[in-house]
Structures are given as C-alpha cells and as structure tokens.
Amino acid sequence: MYEVAPLLDDPIHNLKTIRDLYRWAVTEMENANLSYGHGSPTSTEDASFLICRALKLPFERFDMFLDAALTHNELVRLVHLIDRRVHDKTPTAYLLKEAWLTGHRFYIDERALIPRSYIAELLEEDLAPWVADPESVGSVLDLCTGSGCLAILAKGCFPHAAVTGSDISADALEVAKINRRDYDLDDELELVQGDIYENLQGRKFDVIISNPPYVTTRSMDALPEEYRHEPSLALAAGEDGMDVVERIVSEAADHLTEEGILIVEVGDGLEAVEALFPDLPITWLSVSGGDDQVFLAHAKDLREYFRN
Known part of the structure; x- marks a missing residue:
C-alpha cells in the first residue's frame, strides 16, 4: 500500500x-x-x-x-x-517506466539516461541528405547507446544495416536489452559493453551516431534535482564537457568506412568543439534546438585531419 x-x-x-x-x-x-x-x-x-x-x-x-x-x-x-x-x-x-521519442515508446528506469536527443529528429528524415539511399547503409554504430533508443530508431531507418549499440555501463545495457526485446530486435541489434570504441577493434561502420556525455563540471554542479536521478556517468564530461567527445572524434576515422559519416550531439558545446578541432571540416546540422547542437564529420576529413 x-x-x-x-x-x-x-x-x-x-x-x-x-x-x-x-x-x-x-x-x-x-x-x-x-x-x-x-x-x-x-x-x-x-x-x-x-x-x-x-x-x-x-x-x-x-x-x-x-x-x-x-x-x-x-x-x-x-x-x-x-x-x-x-x-x-x-x-x-x-x-x-516509459519515455517517448519521435512517437516511439521506450522502457526506462534510473539505470539509464531518459531518452532525448536531437539526433532522433535527423533519423526521422533518414539522415537525408547526408545519406542518399537508406537501404544501402550496411552498418551503423550508436556510441553511448544508453537505453538503446537511437540504435533502435536507426534500425528503423536503415532496414538492411547491421546496427550496434555500445555503452560503458552494464546497467544501461540491461535497459537497452529490454527495449531491444520490446521491438523484437534481439537478432538484429547488437549490444556491446565497452568504453567508446573498446571491444570494437578492427570494425568499421557506414554511420556512427552518438549522444554522449557532454555536461561540463560547472554545469553538473548547477543541474536541477531532476537530473540527479539520472546516472552521472551519462552526463558528466569534464571541465569543458569534451572528455568523451574528443575521444569519439579523434578515433572515429579508424572505425568509419571510406565514405562514412560521424554525427555527434554536444548540447551547448559548439565553441568547445571548434576550439578542440579548429581546422576540422564539420557541418552543424539544423534541429529544433538550433543549429549548434549536432555536428557531422566525414570519414575522409577525419582521416586527413588526424593524419596531420
């Protein structure tokens, strides 16, 4: 009672x-x-x-x-x-114990971040125009997958793709497994525990998406109480909020196919991203939250940038 x-x-x-x-x-x-x-x-x-x-x-x-x-x-x-x-x-x-993202229901509990991401809006459009033919996409990686929501949405966009969701948190992956089962994707969505690209050595993907931790130390201290119910591991990202983003971007070239693309959500981190990678050609994508929340980088540009 x-x-x-x-x-x-x-x-x-x-x-x-x-x-x-x-x-x-x-x-x-x-x-x-x-x-x-x-x-x-x-x-x-x-x-x-x-x-x-x-x-x-x-x-x-x-x-x-x-x-x-x-x-x-x-x-x-x-x-x-x-x-x-x-x-x-x-x-x-x-x-x-439920959250909705672009009309899709997901199970959620305090082991994982509550589903919310501007990348979901882009997936509604099949990542057009950056992906010309959704049916030609063969592989997708969702880094910091959490509840698995973006990986599941990606599978809906790219029906022939092998989709992998990776997260450092075993607890979050248990939530992702529930959602994978709810969407009848046990045989089609791979879940991998690892720190960023750990346990993905030698594997390449046509598309890498990520809504990683990007909250600065200062902002973490000022978060409303509601956010303190969420795993800090899914939010906190160091002094400038770039601890995880830097690793995702700097190692992405090794995990993208020749014409692959990387899409990363960074919240209010535009200035930090551009300071971290001053000469890297990136495109800021338009979403409902503005033109400074999500960026895209091409594999060829990442290879050239980090080769130098």
Whole structure:
C-alpha cells in the first residue's frame, strides 16, 4: 500500500474526476518549481502525460477523459506518483517506466539516461541528405547507446544495416536489452559493453551516431534535482564537457568506412568543439534546438585531419 496519508487528507478526497486531479497536480507542480527537461516542457503537459499513462490512456486524447470518475485505488496511486514528482523531483519518465521519442515508446528506469536527443529528429528524415539511399547503409554504430533508443530508431531507418549499440555501463545495457526485446530486435541489434570504441577493434561502420556525455563540471554542479536521478556517468564530461567527445572524434576515422559519416550531439558545446578541432571540416546540422547542437564529420576529413 502506498504511504500517501499526508496527501490523502480531506481536500484530496474531494478530487473525483481526472479533471479535478489534473487541476490539483498542475498547481502542486507549479508551486514546487519543477524542472521539465525530460520530455514534457510544462507543468500542464507533464501532469497530463503522467495521469494518462499511469491510467493507460492515450495521452493524445486526454480531453476525452477529463470528466471520467476516478476509483479510490486510482486516486491513491496517482496521488502517490504526483507526490514523488513534486517532493522527490523524480522525472515523470522514471515514475512511469516509459519515455517517448519521435512517437516511439521506450522502457526506462534510473539505470539509464531518459531518452532525448536531437539526433532522433535527423533519423526521422533518414539522415537525408547526408545519406542518399537508406537501404544501402550496411552498418551503423550508436556510441553511448544508453537505453538503446537511437540504435533502435536507426534500425528503423536503415532496414538492411547491421546496427550496434555500445555503452560503458552494464546497467544501461540491461535497459537497452529490454527495449531491444520490446521491438523484437534481439537478432538484429547488437549490444556491446565497452568504453567508446573498446571491444570494437578492427570494425568499421557506414554511420556512427552518438549522444554522449557532454555536461561540463560547472554545469553538473548547477543541474536541477531532476537530473540527479539520472546516472552521472551519462552526463558528466569534464571541465569543458569534451572528455568523451574528443575521444569519439579523434578515433572515429579508424572505425568509419571510406565514405562514412560521424554525427555527434554536444548540447551547448559548439565553441568547445571548434576550439578542440579548429581546422576540422564539420557541418552543424539544423534541429529544433538550433543549429549548434549536432555536428557531422566525414570519414575522409577525419582521416586527413588526424593524419596531420
């Protein structure tokens, strides 16, 4: 039984419908000054998503259910979840054990970073125009795969590709295995434990994608409480946020095919990337977060740059 006695006092018992609970939840969230960086950008969307998915309702049709009555057990469970969201600052995705990315559902728990990446937007377009023919892509590597979400999306884009997801965290890979099974990809998605390219020696890929750790030491210290529920290993990347990115880029040429491409997400790291690789020809890709979040480099340019 959930221990929610402090919240299930008389005023809470007066909540009869989903509309009542939703209104109360939004107010509680607003008063708690929560952070909304894990899928829902506002308290209203976070509350509606939490309530709908906890009740196994389609969140895109939330309005249809607003006047539906709640059972006592439903109310107790939902108040418990909202209490954890408000007082523990637990992200909604962890409370529900699910996250959505470009319309795809993924299992998630605190062993892995909550799925979110601008690279997912690029995969929706099959990485066009950088990949001319998705069916010709033979191999894809997702570095720092975490929950496996980008690797799974990549498999959907490139049906004939052998897709590999690599991560240093054994815990994160256990989450990725759940998602791999949920998408019926046990025989089509390889998961490898290793530090960046460790355990991938001698292997080359047509496409390498990565949403690696890129949070600076200073930014880590200032992160909202919600982010502290996520594995620090998936976020922290040293003084300038480039500890992992530098290794990914500097060793990429050895793992790309002749015409291969590397795509890396770096958050607000544009200046740090350009300072680290001042003469490397890179292209900053346009995503919903701006033109400074994700860059692309070609194998031939990487080989020439690191040869010198």
